[in-house]
Amino acid sequence: MSRQSQDTPRRGARTQRAGAGGRWRSWGRHHRAMALDSVRRLVRYPVGSLLTMLAIAIALVLPAALWLTLDSARLLDAELEESATLTAYLETRVDAAEAGRIEEALAAQQGVEATRLITAEEGMAEFQASLGLEDALARLPGNPLPASVVISPSDPAPQAVRRLAERLGDVSGVEEVRLDLAWLERLRHLAELGQRVTLALGVLFGLGVLLVVGNTIRLAVENRRKEIEVVTLIGATHQFVRRPFLYSGAWYGLGGGILAWGLLALGGDWLSGPVASLAASYGASFVLPTLGIGGSATLLACSTLLGWLGAWIAVSRHLAQIRPR
Template identity: 70%
Template sequence: MTSTPPPQRRGARTQQSRFSSRLESWKLHHRAMAIDSLRRLLRHPLGSLLTMLAIAIALMLPAGLWLTLDSVRGLDAELTQSATLTVYLDSTVDSAEAERIHQAVMAQPEVIETRLIDADEGLQELQQSLGLDDTLVGLDENPLPFSIVVHPDDVSPQTMQATADYFAGMAGVDEVRLDLAWVERLRQITELGNRIALGLGVLFGLGVLLIVGNTIRLAVESRRREIEVVMLIGATHAFVRRPFLYSGAWYGLGGGVLALLLLGLGGQWLALPVTSLAQSYGADFTMPSLGLGGSTILLFCSTLFGWLGAWLAVSRHLSSIKPE
């Protein structure tokens, strides 16, 4: 004799079975709509490619500016590490006194390396930097004093300024030059560029929404009769909206892939002049790239913008469609 399950258990199993069936149908419909929307894009390759290219350009400009600023930040870090203090001694200081001051400077804990330059060596370096060859050799008297080039441990502007003020107060020191002012200007320009890049990112993000929205709007209008028919037989707005959302996501993803390709080509094009500029300042620097993390973020944002642009366009036009 078999026992039948209680009604409550049978009802729970039935409800669970219905939920599983609905979930499976929902998954199958999403998969079918994703494949169908991709096929529709591939049926019109030229139009789809132009739309994706417009999205790629809109994404590439702020991303390229951000990469350029990242290059400047990397160059800034390289140049800052090579920042120095130049301590000029009084013209009356002889070689013995200059060596004593040099030893006092070396003894400071914040100093990692120093170099004492005498008057003759300083004159030779001046000739080489100005390209005057032996023009200055005929001077009756060498006007240059002893100098000490100091490489500090901490190259932050505040610490270097405090170190320069300390050296300036030492006996026999005439002047201390801080070779970091132009680096600070570079940092200020970089900060301005960051804000410009953020503003352009927002503006071009809105541009992606408009591009995808206009494309999806035309697709909705071309399938207006089909939409009216499925709405007459009871289709919900979510059901009708789904294929267009996938179309927008495909547009965004394709635009993101094209943007990565264009950024890669642009990076290769700019690599040589940027490296040459860095080497002219004595820095070893290479062009940065988005990398795996940055590429993933770019693709995610482009897909999200495409999906959001499609959602806005379809939602607006579905409210105006009245099936008859």
Template identity: 70%
Template sequence: MSQTPPSRRGARSHKTRLSSRLRAWARHHRAMLVDSAWRLVRHPLGNLLTMLAIAIALVLPAALWLTLDSARLLDAELEESATLTVYLAQEVDDVQAGRIEQAVQAQPEVAATRLISAAEGMAEFQQALGLDDALVGLADNPLPASIVVHPTSPEPAAMQQLSQVLGEMSGVDDVRLDLAWIERLRHLAELGRRLALALAVLFGLGVLLVVGNTIRLAVESRRREIEVVMLIGATHAFVRRPFLYSGAWYGVGGGLLALGLLTLGNHWLSLPVSALAASYGASFSLPQLDLAGSTILLSCSTLLGWLGAWLAVGRHLSSIRPR
């Protein structure tokens, strides 16, 4: 008579499928995302102040970035306004002036030319200075014909070389080129770029410090909870995850507040800036962040918040030992 083998009892090992692990990993990420947001909502005042500090640290670099954007537009207009004025000899008539203009336009470094006759030059001079009555009695026109030359390259070295070439042409009396103001504007633009980069780095470090200090306090307040979960086998990545999401939420909130502050500042300053530009006979409006700029600002603030939380949690987890 055969006997039934006794059933085996005890612990059994079971391999978890990769798909199950991925689903559990995704569920935990969703849970931590919602839980970290809920913890911020439960203490709105203190967390709002933290986000406001982040926003203030982001506003100044963003405002300088907008200023540099407007400076780049000004630099594009500068390239269009970079011209040379070729003054022809007094004895050159209109026919000869047309031939000289064709010779100037044939130069490979010249993009476009405009011939101003002596009569047109006198008319523009009278209109600019308002001396119509005072110049009526002149017997002869003292102004020569001139050619306004737009070079292909606004670089000072290229314009200087073109000025020398045009000055050696027959019938040309003088070539006027003012490079000092172009150089000053280029130096100011470079200074602005370096200043914006330096401030962006400094205020980015400020955001890291604000988020890191806030997360450090959160880690200390949940120290007992962290010791318990680490005692039952939780990894550092598991413990770090909710704090990383908290840091990211701080970054998102600070970025949104920074966008709001930039919009309010733009509306507040737009009217006096427009009035100041109109007093100089120009039209200028303050630049605003477009969709791409807003996305970059939010992405940078979120990344800084996440990085600050990661640094703070990693530093404090190394000092926590479950007992």
């Protein structure tokens, strides 16, 4: 085989690779050009572009704010679970020495993290101080309150606490073990309801974003109808025609996400002072949650995706109706 015949396939392979590389470079250049062109078109009409982005931001702020509220509720729920306690009321015949032994027996039980004994005298003193009825309670012939042991469980889960309460109730000298998890269950049910409401509102406002972007892109397609007919007539594909409008929708969505992020940040700063003061009046410390890096990235990604999707739906629908003449 001659040298020329051996070089021919190699030159053909190099030519094929060069052609593929050229197509990719051309594809990348067109994307960059369309991205920059769509930005220039938005800047050319700043008021209309800003109003569209503001409408998108308003549609995104409410579900994002509800999501932050639920996030703070989950943190509060976790703190309340950690503070869940049991109260074991001892039999009235139990004296102080036996109450100490019962406390040691309760502390030795599996699942008990810490215990605190409240004698009958201490319980009466706390009761008098909380109600302010020292004179009336002092006339009682005796102390009707039993000694009690406050128990902190190692596992604050409601099911684990219930099982622990049943086991501690069998300890000798314990009259009754009480736990109040009804408020914790109500809070959990409210959090679940809030999650579903937030999801429903997120879907509804997401559809609103699609409608806002779709209507804006529809007007842009109608304004450039003649241009689209010309490029379609000379052989442009739908992907080629659709590309600048998709970038416009993505820029609308990204701008709306940035405005929504700014509104959430301003609202958080505006409300942080009154919320901290209200929490301090109840002897607690509470800080409004923020989006953080992950939440901000999620918000911007969702807004950009919604803008791109709204543009794709609008352009695809109208391109099917445009025919070159």
